[in-house]
Amino acid sequence: MSPRRNNPKDRADRDLDEGMSRRGIEHVRDDPDGEWTVRHLSGDTSDKAYRCPGCDQEIPRGVAHVVAWPSDGWGDPGDRRHWHTTCWRGRHQRKPNIQRSRNAPRYG
Template identity: 60%
Template sequence: MSPRRNNRRDEPGKPDPAPTRFDEIEGEFRVRHLSGETSTKMYRCPGCDQEIRPGVPHVVAWPLEGWGDESDRRHWHTSCWRARGRRGPSSARW
């Protein structure tokens, strides 16, 4: 199964805004921890291949190389993100 793509109506290839105070650099990734309060969509976690329901706190991560490409953004359960070194992604390209 290929990873779910969250297509947006934004311009293709439009770079992400500059990093905010909420972004962190963890290894080779730019990471944003979300409280879930603004989350209205369901996502599929690449760490466990399970759903992240709206309102659930989670992590969004992008590879630093090419971080402006929204197609490389992945939503992870916080615990799956922390365990990624032991488990690895099950469905993500990276």
């Protein structure tokens, strides 16, 4: 057996890499709407459904998506939003999602 495989430091690095891949790797984006911390999650790490703020549709369990929150905070869970990847990418081109009653007139 290779001495490299028995090195505890290598095992710790490998465990860290597996943990990061499960949680997603965070990066900071400076966009016109502010600075955001963004994490891309694979579908196998999603253990519950979320509501996307971009389209107001459900992101089912097991679907890859994006988690984003303002970078100026400490990542308070209340500030985190789960987005469909395409909704996150197109959020600047989209009109704001306005909740209306079924019979309300549409202006604009």
